[in-house]
Amino acid sequence: QVHLVESGGGLVQAGGSLRISCAASGRTFNTYRMGWFRQAPGKEREFVTAISWGSGRTYYADSVKGRFTISRDSAKNTVYLQMNSLKPEDTAIYYCAYAATMNGSSRYSAAAYDSWGQGTQVTVSS
Numbered sequence: 001q002v003h004l005v006e007s008g009g010g011l012v013q014a015g016g017s018l019r020i021s022c023a024a025s026g027r028t029f030n031t032y033r034m035g036w037f038r039q040a041p042g043k044e045r046e047f048v049t050a051i052s053w054g055s056g057r058t059y060y061a062d063s064v065k066g067r068f069t070i071s072r073d074s075a076k077n078t079v080y081l082q083m084n085s086l087k088p089e090d091t092a093i094y095y096c097a098y099a100a101t102m103n104g105s106s107r108y109s110a111a112a113y114d115s116w117g118q119g120t121q122v123t124v125s126s
Contacts, residue, residue, distance in 0.1 A: 002026045002115040004096045009120030017084045020120055022096030024077040033099040034072065034079040035059075037110060038092035038122075045095065047108040051079060059107060064090075086124045093119040 008020035022034065035050030049070040050059045058070050069082040079096065096117035097110070105112035 002028055002098050002100070004098055004115055004117035006094065006096050006117040006120040009094065009122045011123045011125065012086055014086060014088055014124055014126050016086050016124075017082070018086060018122060019080060019082045020094055020122065021081075022079045022117055024079075024098055027100075028077045030100050031077065031098065032101050033107060033112070035097045035099075035107070035113065036070065036079075036081050036094055037097055038090075038094045039119075040092040045110055047110075048094070049081065050097075050107050061108075083122070086122075088124045088126045090122065091124050092122060094122050095119045
């Protein structure tokens with residue numbers, strides 16, 4: 001069982017920056033990948049970014065490429081999401097996701113992840 005706790009969400013003006021974090025605890029000795037998804041009101045949860053734990057390779061949705069950066073601290077089992085040049089359309093609940101293994105689902109799909117955080121609200125005002 002893996003427990004994920006997000007922190008760092010809040011309200012920011014358009015063009016501003018915000019960093020959110022996700023700390024994993026529990027059975028984290030075999031982390032394969034961690035990532036972030038988001039869900040805006042009335043919309044489906046969508047992939048934002050992911051990082052392969054071993055290689056550090058990163059993946060981004062086109063909508064955030066060049067503005068968001070995912071990073072990890074393996075010693076702390078923590079993943080970070082630095083969000084720059086924020087836009088009102090980035091407003092959503094951001095969920096941390098954890099994958100212990102590769103299960104055959106695309107890394108861009110929620111089905112590829114085993115555990116989820118409770119979510120942190122990010123609101124970007126215009």
